[in-house]
Amino acid sequence: AKKLKKEIIIAWSPHIETEFIKEFLSYVNGILILGVHPGKSGQSLLENTFSRLENAIKFKEQYKNLKKILVDGGINEENLKIFLNYKNSIDYIIIGNAIFSKENPIQAYKYFLSII
Numbered sequence: 001a002k003k004l005k006k007e008i009i010i011a012w013s014p015h016i017e018t019e020f021i022k023e024f025l026s027y028v029n030g031i032l033i034l035g036v037h038p039g040k041s042g043q044s045l046l047e048n049t050f051s052r053l054e055n056a057i058k059f060k061e062q063y064k065n066l067k068k069i070l071v072d073g074g075i076n077e078e079n080l081k082i083f084l085n086y087k088n089s090i091d092y093i094i095i096g097n098a099i100f101s102k103e104n105p106i107q108a109y110k111y112f113l114s115i116i
Contacts, residue, residue, distance in 0.1 A: 007030060007067070008027065008028045008029050008030075009029060009030040009031065009032050010024050010025075010030070010031055010032065012031055012032065014034060014035075014036070014037055014048055022059070025066060026063060029068060030066060030067060030068030030069065030091070031056045031059065031060075031066065031068075032072060033053055033056055033069065033070065033071045033072070034072060034073045035049040035071060035072065035074035035075060036074040038073075041097045042097045043074055044074055045075065053071065053083075053086060053089075057089045067091075069089055069092075070090070070091060070092040071090055071093050071094065072096075073094075075093060075098060077098065077111070077112075080095070080115060084115070084116070093116070095112055
């Protein structure tokens with residue numbers, strides 16, 4: 001990845017234990033926190049997402065190679081406001097279903113832009 005000037009981001013699924021993910025942190029440039037179980041669109045955000053986010057923030061301070069934190073899955077109008085409390089720590093918030101499932105996706109997209 002270094003030769004190609006690419007970054008490696010590890011996906012932290014909800015079922016992956018913190019101790020297991022720590023084994024990889026010296027080798028990656030970022031962590032993608034999955035707020036839902038992979039595979040199905042439209043799921044609700046899982047409760048352990050914020051504890052994993054807080055752990056990822058600590059890891060970013062501990063591991064100098066960790067430059068980015070991304071969050072994806074289950075993000076909607078209500079919980080986005082909670083994620084924005086971490087705006088200085090999260091580099092990317094990925095929103096899919098909360099935009100594309102709406103009757104007017106462009107309007108939904110603009111709404112999210114206005115909040116961010």
